[in-house]
Amino acid sequence: MAGPRGRRPAGEDTRADILAAARAEFSRRGYEGASLRAIARAAGVDPKLVHHYFATKGELFGAMVDIPPDPHIFADTILFAPLEELGEMLVRLFVATWDPQAGRERFAAMFAAAAANEEQAEFVREFMRRAVFVNVMKRLEAEGLGGSVNGSPALPVRASLALSQLVGMGVLRYVVRQPTLAAMSEDELVASLAPIVQEHLVPRPPV
Amino acid sequence: MAGPRGRRPAGEDTRADILAAARAEFSRRGYEGASLRAIARAAGVDPKLVHHYFATKGELFGAMVDIPPDPHIFADTILFAPLEELGEMLVRLFVATWDPQAGRERFAAMFAAAAANEEQAEFVREFMRRAVFVNVMKRLEAEGLGGSVNGSPALPVRASLALSQLVGMGVLRYVVRQPTLAAMSEDELVASLAPIVQEHLVPRPPV
The missing domain is CATH 1.10.357 (Tetracycline Repressor; domain 2)
Incomplete structure:
Protein backbone atom coordinates (compact mmCIF):
# COMPACT_ATOMS: atom_id res chain seq x y z
CA MET A 1 0.00 0.00 0.00
CA ALA A 2 2.76 2.43 0.91
CA GLY A 3 4.62 2.29 -2.39
CA PRO A 4 8.23 1.32 -2.99
CA ARG A 5 10.50 0.87 0.00
CA GLY A 6 13.50 2.79 -1.32
CA ARG A 7 13.84 6.58 -1.20
CA ARG A 8 12.42 8.32 -4.24
CA PRO A 9 11.73 11.85 -5.42
CA ALA A 10 8.54 13.72 -4.60
CA GLY A 11 5.65 12.78 -6.87
CA GLU A 12 2.01 13.69 -6.80
CA ASP A 13 1.21 10.53 -4.81
CA THR A 14 3.83 11.30 -2.19
CA ARG A 15 1.49 13.11 0.15
CA ALA A 16 -1.03 10.26 -0.05
CA ASP A 17 1.75 7.71 0.55
CA ILE A 18 2.89 9.60 3.63
CA LEU A 19 -0.69 9.71 4.93
CA ALA A 20 -1.14 5.97 4.34
CA ALA A 21 2.11 5.25 6.19
CA ALA A 22 1.02 7.61 8.97
CA ARG A 23 -2.27 5.77 9.44
CA ALA A 24 -0.45 2.48 9.96
CA GLU A 25 2.15 4.02 12.29
CA PHE A 26 -0.32 5.99 14.46
CA SER A 27 -2.56 2.94 14.67
CA ARG A 28 0.33 0.72 15.76
CA ARG A 29 2.16 3.03 18.15
CA GLY A 30 -0.34 5.66 19.26
CA TYR A 31 0.20 9.39 18.96
CA GLU A 32 3.16 9.76 21.32
CA GLY A 33 4.90 6.63 20.09
CA ALA A 34 4.52 7.39 16.36
CA SER A 35 7.76 8.49 14.72
CA LEU A 36 7.97 10.77 11.66
CA ARG A 37 11.18 8.95 10.75
CA ALA A 38 9.39 5.58 10.69
CA ILE A 39 6.55 7.08 8.66
CA ALA A 40 9.04 8.45 6.13
CA ARG A 41 10.73 5.04 5.93
CA ALA A 42 7.41 3.21 5.39
CA ALA A 43 6.41 5.74 2.72
CA GLY A 44 9.78 5.40 1.03
CA VAL A 45 10.62 9.09 1.29
CA ASP A 46 13.20 11.26 2.98
CA PRO A 47 12.11 12.54 6.43
CA LYS A 48 12.68 16.10 5.11
CA LEU A 49 9.90 15.47 2.62
CA VAL A 50 7.48 14.61 5.43
CA HIS A 51 8.32 17.98 6.98
CA HIS A 52 7.80 19.64 3.62
CA TYR A 53 4.18 18.46 3.56
CA PHE A 54 3.45 18.52 7.30
CA ALA A 55 5.22 20.96 9.61
CA THR A 56 4.46 19.02 12.80
CA LYS A 57 3.29 15.63 13.98
CA GLY A 58 0.03 17.29 14.99
CA GLU A 59 -0.50 18.65 11.50
CA LEU A 60 0.18 15.24 9.96
CA PHE A 61 -2.27 13.65 12.36
CA GLY A 62 -4.89 16.25 11.56
CA ALA A 63 -4.50 15.71 7.83
CA MET A 64 -4.69 11.96 8.35
CA VAL A 65 -7.98 12.14 10.23
CA ASP A 66 -9.50 14.76 7.97
CA ILE A 67 -9.05 13.12 4.57
CA MET B 1 -1.24 8.11 43.26
CA ALA B 2 1.95 6.33 42.31
CA GLY B 3 3.70 6.77 45.65
CA PRO B 4 7.00 8.49 46.35
CA ARG B 5 9.17 9.48 43.42
CA GLY B 6 12.50 8.19 44.74
CA ARG B 7 13.59 4.57 44.52
CA ARG B 8 12.48 2.53 47.51
CA PRO B 9 12.48 -1.09 48.65
CA ALA B 10 9.70 -3.49 47.73
CA GLY B 11 6.67 -3.20 49.99
CA GLU B 12 3.26 -4.75 49.83
CA ASP B 13 1.90 -1.82 47.82
CA THR B 14 4.67 -2.02 45.25
CA ARG B 15 2.77 -4.25 42.84
CA ALA B 16 -0.27 -1.96 43.04
CA ASP B 17 1.94 1.11 42.49
CA ILE B 18 3.49 -0.49 39.41
CA LEU B 19 0.02 -1.31 38.04
CA ALA B 20 -1.17 2.26 38.64
CA ALA B 21 1.90 3.63 36.85
CA ALA B 22 1.35 1.11 34.04
CA ARG B 23 -2.25 2.26 33.52
CA ALA B 24 -1.10 5.86 33.07
CA GLU B 25 1.79 4.87 30.77
CA PHE B 26 -0.20 2.46 28.56
CA SER B 27 -2.98 5.02 28.33
CA ARG B 28 -0.56 7.78 27.28
CA ARG B 29 1.72 5.89 24.90
CA GLY B 30 -0.19 2.82 23.74
CA TYR B 31 1.05 -0.73 24.05
CA GLU B 32 4.08 -0.51 21.76
CA GLY B 33 5.15 2.88 23.02
CA ALA B 34 4.85 2.07 26.74
CA SER B 35 8.22 1.63 28.43
CA LEU B 36 8.80 -0.58 31.48
CA ARG B 37 11.59 1.82 32.45
CA ALA B 38 9.17 4.79 32.48
CA ILE B 39 6.65 2.74 34.47
CA ALA B 40 9.32 1.87 37.03
CA ARG B 41 10.30 5.53 37.30
CA ALA B 42 6.69 6.68 37.78
CA ALA B 43 6.15 3.98 40.41
CA GLY B 44 9.37 4.99 42.16
CA VAL B 45 10.94 1.53 41.92
CA ASP B 46 13.94 -0.07 40.27
CA PRO B 47 13.16 -1.51 36.79
CA LYS B 48 14.40 -4.89 38.08
CA LEU B 49 11.52 -4.87 40.53
CA VAL B 50 9.02 -4.47 37.69
CA HIS B 51 10.54 -7.59 36.13
CA HIS B 52 10.32 -9.35 39.48
CA TYR B 53 6.54 -8.93 39.47
CA PHE B 54 5.90 -9.09 35.72
CA ALA B 55 8.14 -11.15 33.43
CA THR B 56 7.08 -9.36 30.24
CA LYS B 57 5.25 -6.27 29.06
CA GLY B 58 2.40 -8.54 27.97
CA GLU B 59 2.12 -9.99 31.46
CA LEU B 60 2.06 -6.53 33.02
CA PHE B 61 -0.64 -5.43 30.60
CA GLY B 62 -2.69 -8.53 31.33
CA ALA B 63 -2.47 -7.94 35.08
CA MET B 64 -3.40 -4.30 34.58
CA VAL B 65 -6.56 -5.14 32.63
CA ASP B 66 -7.56 -8.02 34.87
CA ILE B 67 -7.51 -6.31 38.27
Whole structure:
Protein backbone atom coordinates (compact mmCIF):
# COMPACT_ATOMS: atom_id res chain seq x y z
CA MET A 1 0.00 0.00 0.00
CA ALA A 2 2.76 2.43 0.91
CA GLY A 3 4.62 2.29 -2.39
CA PRO A 4 8.23 1.32 -2.99
CA ARG A 5 10.50 0.87 0.00
CA GLY A 6 13.50 2.79 -1.32
CA ARG A 7 13.84 6.58 -1.20
CA ARG A 8 12.42 8.32 -4.24
CA PRO A 9 11.73 11.85 -5.42
CA ALA A 10 8.54 13.72 -4.60
CA GLY A 11 5.65 12.78 -6.87
CA GLU A 12 2.01 13.69 -6.80
CA ASP A 13 1.21 10.53 -4.81
CA THR A 14 3.83 11.30 -2.19
CA ARG A 15 1.49 13.11 0.15
CA ALA A 16 -1.03 10.26 -0.05
CA ASP A 17 1.75 7.71 0.55
CA ILE A 18 2.89 9.60 3.63
CA LEU A 19 -0.69 9.71 4.93
CA ALA A 20 -1.14 5.97 4.34
CA ALA A 21 2.11 5.25 6.19
CA ALA A 22 1.02 7.61 8.97
CA ARG A 23 -2.27 5.77 9.44
CA ALA A 24 -0.45 2.48 9.96
CA GLU A 25 2.15 4.02 12.29
CA PHE A 26 -0.32 5.99 14.46
CA SER A 27 -2.56 2.94 14.67
CA ARG A 28 0.33 0.72 15.76
CA ARG A 29 2.16 3.03 18.15
CA GLY A 30 -0.34 5.66 19.26
CA TYR A 31 0.20 9.39 18.96
CA GLU A 32 3.16 9.76 21.32
CA GLY A 33 4.90 6.63 20.09
CA ALA A 34 4.52 7.39 16.36
CA SER A 35 7.76 8.49 14.72
CA LEU A 36 7.97 10.77 11.66
CA ARG A 37 11.18 8.95 10.75
CA ALA A 38 9.39 5.58 10.69
CA ILE A 39 6.55 7.08 8.66
CA ALA A 40 9.04 8.45 6.13
CA ARG A 41 10.73 5.04 5.93
CA ALA A 42 7.41 3.21 5.39
CA ALA A 43 6.41 5.74 2.72
CA GLY A 44 9.78 5.40 1.03
CA VAL A 45 10.62 9.09 1.29
CA ASP A 46 13.20 11.26 2.98
CA PRO A 47 12.11 12.54 6.43
CA LYS A 48 12.68 16.10 5.11
CA LEU A 49 9.90 15.47 2.62
CA VAL A 50 7.48 14.61 5.43
CA HIS A 51 8.32 17.98 6.98
CA HIS A 52 7.80 19.64 3.62
CA TYR A 53 4.18 18.46 3.56
CA PHE A 54 3.45 18.52 7.30
CA ALA A 55 5.22 20.96 9.61
CA THR A 56 4.46 19.02 12.80
CA LYS A 57 3.29 15.63 13.98
CA GLY A 58 0.03 17.29 14.99
CA GLU A 59 -0.50 18.65 11.50
CA LEU A 60 0.18 15.24 9.96
CA PHE A 61 -2.27 13.65 12.36
CA GLY A 62 -4.89 16.25 11.56
CA ALA A 63 -4.50 15.71 7.83
CA MET A 64 -4.69 11.96 8.35
CA VAL A 65 -7.98 12.14 10.23
CA ASP A 66 -9.50 14.76 7.97
CA ILE A 67 -9.05 13.12 4.57
CA PRO A 68 -11.65 10.79 3.60
CA PRO A 69 -14.23 10.90 4.94
CA ASP A 70 -14.90 14.43 3.87
CA PRO A 71 -16.92 15.78 6.82
CA HIS A 72 -19.29 17.27 4.24
CA ILE A 73 -20.45 13.79 3.25
CA PHE A 74 -21.62 13.16 6.80
CA ALA A 75 -23.19 16.61 6.89
CA ASP A 76 -25.02 16.10 3.61
CA THR A 77 -26.32 12.70 4.67
CA ILE A 78 -27.64 14.14 7.91
CA LEU A 79 -29.12 17.22 6.29
CA PHE A 80 -30.70 15.68 3.20
CA ALA A 81 -31.56 12.02 3.89
CA PRO A 82 -35.28 11.28 4.04
CA LEU A 83 -36.10 11.60 7.75
CA GLU A 84 -37.38 8.03 8.01
CA GLU A 85 -34.15 6.69 6.44
CA LEU A 86 -31.73 8.76 8.53
CA GLY A 87 -30.64 5.81 10.70
CA GLU A 88 -30.06 3.52 7.75
CA MET A 89 -28.13 6.10 5.75
CA LEU A 90 -25.87 6.93 8.71
CA VAL A 91 -25.09 3.26 9.34
CA ARG A 92 -24.34 2.70 5.64
CA LEU A 93 -22.09 5.77 5.54
CA PHE A 94 -20.27 4.75 8.74
CA VAL A 95 -19.59 1.23 7.45
CA ALA A 96 -18.60 2.41 3.96
CA THR A 97 -16.18 4.91 5.51
CA TRP A 98 -14.44 2.69 8.04
CA ASP A 99 -14.70 -0.87 6.67
CA PRO A 100 -11.91 -0.50 4.08
CA GLN A 101 -8.47 -1.36 5.45
CA ALA A 102 -7.29 2.27 5.38
CA GLY A 103 -10.48 3.24 7.24
CA ARG A 104 -9.95 0.62 9.95
CA GLU A 105 -6.43 1.87 10.52
CA ARG A 106 -7.59 5.49 10.63
CA PHE A 107 -10.40 4.62 13.04
CA ALA A 108 -8.01 2.83 15.40
CA ALA A 109 -5.40 5.59 15.10
CA MET A 110 -7.97 8.28 15.87
CA PHE A 111 -9.07 6.77 19.18
CA ALA A 112 -5.59 5.63 20.21
CA ALA A 113 -4.35 9.19 19.65
CA ALA A 114 -7.29 10.67 21.56
CA ALA A 115 -6.45 8.37 24.47
CA ALA A 116 -2.82 9.45 24.45
CA ASN A 117 -3.06 13.16 24.03
CA GLU A 118 -5.48 15.93 24.99
CA GLU A 119 -4.66 17.95 21.87
CA GLN A 120 -5.73 15.04 19.68
CA ALA A 121 -8.80 14.33 21.81
CA GLU A 122 -9.79 17.94 21.10
CA PHE A 123 -9.24 17.30 17.41
CA VAL A 124 -11.55 14.27 17.47
CA ARG A 125 -14.17 16.19 19.46
CA GLU A 126 -14.04 19.01 16.93
CA PHE A 127 -14.33 16.58 14.01
CA MET A 128 -17.41 14.97 15.57
CA ARG A 129 -18.92 18.32 16.43
CA ARG A 130 -18.52 19.74 12.94
CA ALA A 131 -19.33 16.58 10.98
CA VAL A 132 -22.11 15.19 13.14
CA PHE A 133 -23.55 17.21 15.99
CA VAL A 134 -24.00 20.61 14.36
CA ASN A 135 -25.86 19.02 11.47
CA VAL A 136 -27.96 16.65 13.58
CA MET A 137 -29.11 19.64 15.64
CA LYS A 138 -29.83 21.70 12.52
CA ARG A 139 -31.79 18.95 10.77
CA LEU A 140 -33.83 17.73 13.71
CA GLU A 141 -34.62 21.24 14.88
CA ALA A 142 -35.92 21.97 11.37
CA GLU A 143 -38.11 18.86 11.66
CA GLY A 144 -39.50 19.91 15.05
CA LEU A 145 -37.52 17.15 16.82
CA GLY A 146 -34.98 19.45 18.42
CA GLY A 147 -35.92 18.84 22.03
CA SER A 148 -37.11 15.94 24.11
CA VAL A 149 -39.64 13.92 22.06
CA ASN A 150 -42.21 11.47 23.40
CA GLY A 151 -40.49 11.41 26.79
CA SER A 152 -37.09 10.69 25.21
CA PRO A 153 -33.95 12.53 26.35
CA ALA A 154 -33.06 15.96 24.98
CA LEU A 155 -31.56 16.05 21.50
CA PRO A 156 -27.86 16.42 22.47
CA VAL A 157 -28.18 13.27 24.58
CA ARG A 158 -30.00 11.41 21.80
CA ALA A 159 -27.38 12.42 19.22
CA SER A 160 -24.61 11.32 21.63
CA LEU A 161 -26.28 7.96 22.19
CA ALA A 162 -26.66 7.40 18.43
CA LEU A 163 -22.98 8.18 17.97
CA SER A 164 -22.10 5.93 20.95
CA GLN A 165 -23.87 3.01 19.32
CA LEU A 166 -21.95 3.54 16.05
CA VAL A 167 -18.56 4.25 17.63
CA GLY A 168 -18.93 1.26 19.97
CA MET A 169 -19.73 -0.98 17.01
CA GLY A 170 -16.65 0.41 15.25
CA VAL A 171 -14.39 -0.19 18.24
CA LEU A 172 -15.61 -3.78 18.61
CA ARG A 173 -15.59 -4.53 14.84
CA TYR A 174 -12.33 -2.82 13.82
CA VAL A 175 -10.18 -2.59 16.95
CA VAL A 176 -11.15 -5.47 19.25
CA ARG A 177 -12.47 -7.61 16.35
CA GLN A 178 -15.15 -9.16 18.53
CA PRO A 179 -16.17 -12.23 16.48
CA THR A 180 -19.92 -11.59 16.02
CA LEU A 181 -19.55 -7.97 14.91
CA ALA A 182 -16.41 -8.64 12.86
CA ALA A 183 -18.26 -11.32 10.88
CA MET A 184 -21.43 -9.35 10.06
CA SER A 185 -21.95 -8.10 6.51
CA GLU A 186 -22.82 -4.50 5.78
CA ASP A 187 -26.48 -5.44 5.23
CA GLU A 188 -26.61 -7.34 8.52
CA LEU A 189 -25.14 -4.35 10.33
CA VAL A 190 -27.67 -2.05 8.70
CA ALA A 191 -30.56 -4.38 9.60
CA SER A 192 -29.46 -4.51 13.26
CA LEU A 193 -28.17 -1.01 13.86
CA ALA A 194 -30.27 1.27 11.69
CA PRO A 195 -33.47 0.92 13.77
CA ILE A 196 -31.53 1.81 16.93
CA VAL A 197 -29.85 4.87 15.43
CA GLN A 198 -33.19 5.91 13.91
CA GLU A 199 -34.96 5.53 17.28
CA HIS A 200 -32.26 7.62 19.02
CA LEU A 201 -32.63 10.44 16.50
CA VAL A 202 -36.34 10.20 15.66
CA PRO A 203 -38.03 8.62 18.70
CA ARG A 204 -41.40 6.95 18.29
CA PRO A 205 -43.98 7.17 21.06
CA PRO A 206 -43.42 4.62 23.85
CA VAL A 207 -45.35 1.34 23.70
CA MET B 1 -1.24 8.11 43.26
CA ALA B 2 1.95 6.33 42.31
CA GLY B 3 3.70 6.77 45.65
CA PRO B 4 7.00 8.49 46.35
CA ARG B 5 9.17 9.48 43.42
CA GLY B 6 12.50 8.19 44.74
CA ARG B 7 13.59 4.57 44.52
CA ARG B 8 12.48 2.53 47.51
CA PRO B 9 12.48 -1.09 48.65
CA ALA B 10 9.70 -3.49 47.73
CA GLY B 11 6.67 -3.20 49.99
CA GLU B 12 3.26 -4.75 49.83
CA ASP B 13 1.90 -1.82 47.82
CA THR B 14 4.67 -2.02 45.25
CA ARG B 15 2.77 -4.25 42.84
CA ALA B 16 -0.27 -1.96 43.04
CA ASP B 17 1.94 1.11 42.49
CA ILE B 18 3.49 -0.49 39.41
CA LEU B 19 0.02 -1.31 38.04
CA ALA B 20 -1.17 2.26 38.64
CA ALA B 21 1.90 3.63 36.85
CA ALA B 22 1.35 1.11 34.04
CA ARG B 23 -2.25 2.26 33.52
CA ALA B 24 -1.10 5.86 33.07
CA GLU B 25 1.79 4.87 30.77
CA PHE B 26 -0.20 2.46 28.56
CA SER B 27 -2.98 5.02 28.33
CA ARG B 28 -0.56 7.78 27.28
CA ARG B 29 1.72 5.89 24.90
CA GLY B 30 -0.19 2.82 23.74
CA TYR B 31 1.05 -0.73 24.05
CA GLU B 32 4.08 -0.51 21.76
CA GLY B 33 5.15 2.88 23.02
CA ALA B 34 4.85 2.07 26.74
CA SER B 35 8.22 1.63 28.43
CA LEU B 36 8.80 -0.58 31.48
CA ARG B 37 11.59 1.82 32.45
CA ALA B 38 9.17 4.79 32.48
CA ILE B 39 6.65 2.74 34.47
CA ALA B 40 9.32 1.87 37.03
CA ARG B 41 10.30 5.53 37.30
CA ALA B 42 6.69 6.68 37.78
CA ALA B 43 6.15 3.98 40.41
CA GLY B 44 9.37 4.99 42.16
CA VAL B 45 10.94 1.53 41.92
CA ASP B 46 13.94 -0.07 40.27
CA PRO B 47 13.16 -1.51 36.79
CA LYS B 48 14.40 -4.89 38.08
CA LEU B 49 11.52 -4.87 40.53
CA VAL B 50 9.02 -4.47 37.69
CA HIS B 51 10.54 -7.59 36.13
CA HIS B 52 10.32 -9.35 39.48
CA TYR B 53 6.54 -8.93 39.47
CA PHE B 54 5.90 -9.09 35.72
CA ALA B 55 8.14 -11.15 33.43
CA THR B 56 7.08 -9.36 30.24
CA LYS B 57 5.25 -6.27 29.06
CA GLY B 58 2.40 -8.54 27.97
CA GLU B 59 2.12 -9.99 31.46
CA LEU B 60 2.06 -6.53 33.02
CA PHE B 61 -0.64 -5.43 30.60
CA GLY B 62 -2.69 -8.53 31.33
CA ALA B 63 -2.47 -7.94 35.08
CA MET B 64 -3.40 -4.30 34.58
CA VAL B 65 -6.56 -5.14 32.63
CA ASP B 66 -7.56 -8.02 34.87
CA ILE B 67 -7.51 -6.31 38.27
CA PRO B 68 -10.66 -4.65 39.23
CA PRO B 69 -13.16 -5.16 37.82
CA ASP B 70 -13.19 -8.75 38.86
CA PRO B 71 -14.84 -10.41 35.85
CA HIS B 72 -16.97 -12.33 38.36
CA ILE B 73 -18.77 -9.13 39.30
CA PHE B 74 -19.96 -8.70 35.73
CA ALA B 75 -20.85 -12.38 35.58
CA ASP B 76 -22.84 -12.24 38.84
CA THR B 77 -24.71 -9.13 37.73
CA ILE B 78 -25.66 -10.79 34.45
CA LEU B 79 -26.59 -14.10 36.05
CA PHE B 80 -28.49 -12.88 39.09
CA ALA B 81 -30.00 -9.43 38.37
CA PRO B 82 -33.80 -9.39 38.12
CA LEU B 83 -34.46 -9.86 34.40
CA GLU B 84 -36.37 -6.57 34.10
CA GLU B 85 -33.47 -4.68 35.74
CA LEU B 86 -30.66 -6.26 33.72
CA GLY B 87 -30.08 -3.15 31.58
CA GLU B 88 -30.00 -0.80 34.53
CA MET B 89 -27.68 -2.99 36.58
CA LEU B 90 -25.23 -3.37 33.69
CA VAL B 91 -25.12 0.38 33.06
CA ARG B 92 -24.57 1.05 36.78
CA LEU B 93 -21.81 -1.55 36.95
CA PHE B 94 -20.15 -0.20 33.79
CA VAL B 95 -20.15 3.38 35.10
CA ALA B 96 -19.05 2.40 38.61
CA THR B 97 -16.18 0.40 37.14
CA TRP B 98 -14.81 2.92 34.65
CA ASP B 99 -15.76 6.35 36.02
CA PRO B 100 -13.02 6.51 38.68
CA GLN B 101 -9.76 7.99 37.39
CA ALA B 102 -7.93 4.64 37.49
CA GLY B 103 -10.83 3.11 35.57
CA ARG B 104 -10.74 5.79 32.86
CA GLU B 105 -7.03 5.22 32.38
CA ARG B 106 -7.48 1.47 32.25
CA PHE B 107 -10.34 1.79 29.76
CA ALA B 108 -8.27 4.01 27.46
CA ALA B 109 -5.21 1.79 27.82
CA MET B 110 -7.20 -1.34 27.01
CA PHE B 111 -8.47 -0.06 23.65
CA ALA B 112 -5.25 1.72 22.71
CA ALA B 113 -3.37 -1.53 23.30
CA ALA B 114 -5.93 -3.54 21.34
CA ALA B 115 -5.47 -1.11 18.44
CA ALA B 116 -1.71 -1.49 18.54
CA ASN B 117 -1.26 -5.18 19.00
CA GLU B 118 -3.09 -8.36 17.97
CA GLU B 119 -1.97 -10.19 21.13
CA GLN B 120 -3.64 -7.54 23.28
CA ALA B 121 -6.75 -7.41 21.07
CA GLU B 122 -7.07 -11.15 21.75
CA PHE B 123 -6.74 -10.43 25.48
CA VAL B 124 -9.58 -7.88 25.34
CA ARG B 125 -11.74 -10.26 23.28
CA GLU B 126 -11.15 -13.02 25.81
CA PHE B 127 -11.96 -10.71 28.73
CA MET B 128 -15.25 -9.69 27.07
CA ARG B 129 -16.08 -13.26 26.19
CA ARG B 130 -15.51 -14.59 29.70
CA ALA B 131 -16.94 -11.64 31.62
CA VAL B 132 -19.89 -10.79 29.40
CA PHE B 133 -20.86 -13.02 26.50
CA VAL B 134 -20.72 -16.45 28.14
CA ASN B 135 -22.92 -15.24 30.97
CA VAL B 136 -25.38 -13.30 28.81
CA MET B 137 -25.90 -16.45 26.72
CA LYS B 138 -26.30 -18.60 29.82
CA ARG B 139 -28.78 -16.26 31.51
CA LEU B 140 -30.93 -15.44 28.51
CA GLU B 141 -31.04 -19.04 27.33
CA ALA B 142 -32.26 -20.00 30.81
CA GLU B 143 -34.99 -17.35 30.47
CA GLY B 144 -36.08 -18.63 27.05
CA LEU B 145 -34.59 -15.55 25.32
CA GLY B 146 -31.64 -17.37 23.79
CA GLY B 147 -32.58 -16.89 20.14
CA SER B 148 -34.24 -14.26 18.05
CA VAL B 149 -37.13 -12.73 20.02
CA ASN B 150 -40.06 -10.78 18.60
CA GLY B 151 -38.30 -10.41 15.27
CA SER B 152 -35.13 -9.08 16.93
CA PRO B 153 -31.68 -10.33 15.87
CA ALA B 154 -30.22 -13.55 17.27
CA LEU B 155 -28.82 -13.36 20.80
CA PRO B 156 -25.09 -13.03 19.90
CA VAL B 157 -25.93 -9.99 17.79
CA ARG B 158 -28.13 -8.49 20.50
CA ALA B 159 -25.44 -9.01 23.15
CA SER B 160 -22.87 -7.42 20.82
CA LEU B 161 -25.11 -4.41 20.20
CA ALA B 162 -25.68 -3.94 23.94
CA LEU B 163 -21.93 -4.04 24.50
CA SER B 164 -21.40 -1.65 21.55
CA GLN B 165 -23.72 0.89 23.12
CA LEU B 166 -21.83 0.71 26.45
CA VAL B 167 -18.33 0.64 24.95
CA GLY B 168 -19.18 3.51 22.61
CA MET B 169 -20.46 5.57 25.53
CA GLY B 170 -17.22 4.76 27.39
CA VAL B 171 -15.03 5.78 24.44
CA LEU B 172 -16.88 9.09 24.04
CA ARG B 173 -17.09 9.82 27.80
CA TYR B 174 -13.61 8.74 28.91
CA VAL B 175 -11.37 8.91 25.83
CA VAL B 176 -12.81 11.58 23.51
CA ARG B 177 -14.57 13.42 26.37
CA GLN B 178 -17.45 14.47 24.13
CA PRO B 179 -19.07 17.28 26.16
CA THR B 180 -22.64 15.94 26.50
CA LEU B 181 -21.64 12.47 27.62
CA ALA B 182 -18.72 13.69 29.75
CA ALA B 183 -21.09 15.98 31.69
CA MET B 184 -23.86 13.45 32.42
CA SER B 185 -24.23 12.12 35.96
CA GLU B 186 -24.41 8.42 36.68
CA ASP B 187 -28.20 8.67 37.13
CA GLU B 188 -28.61 10.51 33.84
CA LEU B 189 -26.56 7.85 32.07
CA VAL B 190 -28.66 5.13 33.64
CA ALA B 191 -31.90 6.88 32.66
CA SER B 192 -30.76 7.23 29.02
CA LEU B 193 -28.83 4.01 28.47
CA ALA B 194 -30.53 1.38 30.59
CA PRO B 195 -33.69 1.15 28.42
CA ILE B 196 -31.54 0.63 25.31
CA VAL B 197 -29.35 -2.06 26.87
CA GLN B 198 -32.48 -3.69 28.30
CA GLU B 199 -34.18 -3.64 24.88
CA HIS B 200 -31.13 -5.21 23.23
CA LEU B 201 -31.02 -8.04 25.73
CA VAL B 202 -34.74 -8.51 26.48
CA PRO B 203 -36.61 -7.24 23.40
CA ARG B 204 -40.24 -6.22 23.73
CA PRO B 205 -42.68 -6.90 20.91
CA PRO B 206 -42.50 -4.28 18.13
CA VAL B 207 -45.00 -1.42 18.22
